[in-house]
Amino acid sequence: MLHTYSRRVADPVAADKEPGFVELFQFLFRIVRQQYLIMLPVALLVTALGTLYAFTTPPTYTARAAMIIDKGTVQVQLGGILSEVPVEVDSQIQLIKSEAVALAVVDKLKLAEDPEFIDPPVGLLGRMRTFVADHLRQWLFSVRATDAAVEADPAGLAATNALERLKLSRTGYVVEIEFSSFSPKRAAEVANGFAEAYIEDQQKHKQRAAQEAGTWLNDQIEELRKQSVRADEAVAQFKAKNNIVAVTSDGRLITDQQLTLLNSQLVVAREKTAEARARLDRIEQVINSNAPDKQAIATVTDTLNNPIIIKLRTQYLELLNREALWSREYGATHQAVINLGRQIREIQGSIHDELRRIGETYRSEYEIAKQRQAELERAVVDAERQYQDTNQVLAKLRELESSAETLRGLYRTALQRGTELVQKQSFPVADARLIARAAPPTGKSSPRTLLIVFASAIGGAVLGFGAGALRASLDRVFRTPAQVEAGLQCRCLALAPALNRVKYRAGPANPKSRIVRRNSGVIWDVVDRPLARFAEAMRTIRLEVHLNGPKKPISVLGFTSSLPKEGKSTIASAFALLSAHSGARTILVDCDLRNPALSAALAPNAESGLLEVVSGKRQLDEVLWSEPTTGLAFLPTVMKRSRAAESSAILSSAALRTFFDKLRQKYECIVVDFSPIAPIIDVQSTAGLVDSYVFVVEWGRTNIDVAELALNKATVVQENLLGVVLNKVNFKTLGQYEGYRRDYYADKHYGQYGQL
Known part of the structure; x- marks a missing residue:
């Protein structure tokens, strides 16, 4: 390889460091600059959807009431006796959210007659969701979902909707009840209603449990009294029978x-x-x-x-x-x-x-x-x-005393429970009380318009950036010289701009005069507009050829690409015109044998060319075409379809190499247009035929992976590669991808020295 690309690092220590904040900022800014046409619509769309949601959703108001569970215990009935057990506030929250409490609130406040709890209004997204659900239900069961629920159980539907808007939270033994409604007054009523319904439910439950346990407890008290008396009598009889008197002061032997x-x-x-x-x-x-x-x-x-x-x-x-x-x-x-x-x-x-x-x-x-x-x-x-x-005798005594003491304890406990039950039946007190009633809220709780709009704007920016980053990651094409050098590991010789074809009135082609036809191709810019960017790019390639001369003289320069339509023939012919226009004896040879597009453009009526000269049927002077303005010689190719399969054999033949040796003696610069690398193997058959190759890639179209694969397959091109030309560059868009180096390609600077 004539030019080996190597990434220069000024500071080896700095090269090993992880990218810092500045590099990260440059990377993000580059993505924004490149993909803002994708990011902006996505961000605007998300922001518009969020704003539409914020302004179409009905406002809701949230009222808050606070309730405390006083004693830290609740009473449950265990075997007919009411017992105190520790309160689990979470379980009490579940009771507040129970269907029984909700139905009590619906009945007390007549929520089943309130349209808000039967068919509540919803926002744009809610209406869309309800519309789809209703039509699916109507299509499947011939009835709307809301109508079916109302007809079946209006109170149950109202209770379900109320529970969906109920929110409970706790701090220690304090339970905060929040309820949201479209009416501030209704929100306060329902919040207080849930607290009062829960307290009433607890009072009723305690009174009912006390009544059920009272009857059972009275029978148990009488039975325990009789058992305790019999146990004391048995202890006294046993002591008298066994003469048990002498014990220590604490009752032990x-x-x-x-x-x-x-x-x-x-x-x-x-x-x-x-x-x-x-x-x-x-x-x-x-x-x-x-x-x-x-x-x-x-x-x-x-x-x-x-x-x-x-x-x-x-x-x-x-x-x-x-x-x-x-x-x-x-x-x-x-x-x-x-x-x-x-x-x-x-x-x-x-x-x-x-x-x-x-x-x-x-x-x-x-x-x-x-x-x-x-x-x-x-x-x-x-x-x-x-x-x-x-102590054998005392074992029986202790057993009798223990039984008597147990019965006395049960009897005392039953008497105490009976007294408590009588009090609770007379004065039932709930374990919870309302410490802060809900008042109608003065402002809406949702939707928070400014917050939603701000969040949607932020979300739109994030989604837009994500879409842009995704598109940038999928954009596996050449956009900058740095991408060319990093991907193909070779120098980027020049950037040729994308040009519009100029209409020329071409005269009728005369095959006998063999004058190159001046068509509407962009190659003539190097002659007509010598100060334009395109001509400057060709001069850059010519300078690289001359600078390489001391290392390895280049007389024969081949042009190829990875795929068709990348502009290799345009670059080859423009370079040849520039070389001839500068005074060098130059010949342009069309060696794209299967698709001689260059011959069709410059010598459309040619009847013979390279193949006839190589085979000895014609002399070079008999088939050579010329361009009178620059003195460029052009050798076309006329390939018959029947011989297309022999193209690689012709390019690798000794006769073609002998012919090129003669051209080296006659011309200073020999420019050869080859076929692309990827479709066929013709270029790989040209080993030893040319001195160096120029690889042409199209800006924004040539896939990086395809170009890498093409060069890796064509080792003869890779080993003798002079460099790469980035063709059809849009210099106005190039600045978006070059970052801080965009001024290097700015038209305002080039226009002071050249022609735009």
Whole structure:
């Protein structure tokens, strides 16, 4: 490859850094600049829809009432007795939202007769949704959804609609009731109605439960009284029969107290034994450790208070630090370092001996504790045996006393519950009360017009940007020279603008005169408008050819592209005209054998050309066409359909190479127009025929992946590629993709030196 593209990095450290805020801002701004024609309509559409929704939705008003659950408990009936259980506020919220409470509100406020709760007005989106649902129901069941619900249960429909607008929240035991309505007065009425209906429901429930439990509780009180009397009589008879009198002041036997004391002492003895064993295991683990360093720094309880070990350990750490310091300064083999090592080992031995002495002390303490535990265990066994002998009679007594005490407790509890039930039947009090009544709101709660419009504008901007970003990510075509160089890894030689064809009145073609026909093609701009951008692009290519001369002289320059219609023939012929116009002996050869479009444009009536010269049937001067203004020589191609399949063989033939060698001797610049790379393999057959290739891609049309694949397949082009020409560029739109480099291509700057 003649020119190898390499990305230049001024600062290698900066190249490895992640993109910063400035780079991110430039990226986002570039997307906006490129895709604003997509982003703006999307943003305006979303904003318009949001605004339409805000101004077509009926306003609603929200009223708020507050209720508190006083006691923190509720009463439930357990086995006929009302019991207090902790309040679960969440469960009370579910009760407020229940259908029974809602139906009570509907009945009290006559909401079933209010059109707002039967067929409420809705906004634009709601009307559309209702319209679709009603027509589907009418088509399937021949009845509208709303009419069917009203006919079936108007109160139930009103309750359902009311519950949909009800919102409950809690803070501790305070429940806030919110209700939304199209009328401020109705919103306050329904919010207060739900609170009052819930309180009334709780009062009725408590009164009903108390009445049901009262009858059952009276029978239970009488039965418990009789059972308690019989239990007390049985205890007295048992004591008299077994002569049970001598007990301690607290009602317990002496043997019972002794056994309790021995058990307490045994627990303490076992704890001391376990503690002694743990200390012994720890000191033995330290003593049996094979690492003297671990013994020196190991810690048990007594070592923290042992002045000998503390002193030895201090000396040990000082010697270790000194040994490390001297080893770095004098080396490990120095006599002073060796002496320090011997002293360290002596201290380690002393620490070991002291630890062994502590270990013997721990062992002695452990043996004493174990012996004490064994003695207490034997005493407990003896006491238990004696207790079993003396307390067999008391076991039955305790059972009778326990039964009597239980019955007395149940009897007292039943009497207390009976008294409470009588009070609750007379004065039923709810566990909740209304602490703040709802007042009619002064302003609407929804829709929040400004907020919706603002949110829709923000959402529209986000969706518009997303649509633009998606379109930018799918835009896999060449837009800038940087994309060309990054995608194809080669230089972008020039940017040729998109030009409108100029109408010329071409005279009749005369094949005998062999004069190139001046048609309406844009190639003539290099002659007629030499200061235009198109001519400037051709001069840029010519300059690159001359600059490459010292490295590898270029006499034969081939032009190709990845796909047809990208303008390769236009660029090739325009470059040839410019070269000839500048005084160089130039010949333009049409080697697009299967589709010689260049010959059809410049020499439409040619009867013979390149193939006849290569085959030896005609001489070059007999088929050569000329352009009188610039002196350009043109060699057309007349290809018969029957020989189209032989195109690659012709381009790779030795006769064609011999012919091009003769052209090199006669002409200074030989411009060759080849076929595109992607459809056929003709270009890959031209190895050694030309010196360099120019690859033409169309701005905004050529797919990056297709161009990369084409160059990777055509290795002969890739290895001898001079560069790429970005053709048909719209310079007004190019600024949208170039960012801060758009001024480089601005018409206002070029117009001061060239012709627009």
